[in-house]
Amino acid sequence: MNGGGLVLLQVATLALLLATPAFAQTLPYHSDPSAREVLPSANAVPAIRFLTTADFPPFNFRDSSGELIGFNVDLAKRICAEVNVACTIQAWPWEQATNALSDSQGDALIAGLAMSDETGASFDFSSTYLALPGRFVTRAPDIGIFDASTLTGKKVAVRGGSTHETFLKRYLPEASIVPFDSEIEGLVAMRDGDADSFFGDAMRASFWLNENLDCCGFAGDPYFRPQLFGEGLAVAVPAGKDAIRHAIDWALVRLKDNGALDELYLRWFPVGFY
Incomplete structure (x- = not known):
């Protein structure tokens, strides 16, 4: 998560904070809604020390006054409040954050650490709290008539070499793929009529759409392919720290059920990407 596309995220932040939530949707359930973790006792989890980045x-980033804010920051605070434990949130440089968690300088890392075989050797992960689907974007007049099953001869813009390009080649081979160096270039090409649609990471596309709602929008359904697009966002804890992980999972179910998770999503993502 803390790699390519960071500039896009930073540029879009101000627009996100000023926009209205009129186009957002509530979050779908990303974990089994029937699952109910047993909340560990206060003795087992007296506090949660969250680590993140800025x-x-x-x-997770700092505002103009230097205060640490963001979706993950608010979520960490809500988790602590739900579990009713003391809470601290400390920012680390990305390249040091996982080492800090391994060295017991925190109890949980909420910073978009990818779930992989490598990270799974050192950390356990909570339930996914935000999945990251792939989606098509088209010009506004085409949204209602878009059909992903009829892409023969249609130009689809995509970031070259991305997993989204792999998805198109594997599942929608009839599309005429037009690769671009960046997602922004692909989106602009679609907007300007040089491609019929764009396919890519829905979250990043939502930031661009936030400033281009007069021309374009999401079309068709979201595609959830964890093996290609990743498992989504989850909280990392040191391997074996089951009490902390169970408390976080318990809180995530509660926050979804009482609407708080949807509230945070609507606040930070005015153009919903589901």
């Missing part, structure tokens, strides 16, 4: 807007 360079990944709108998830």
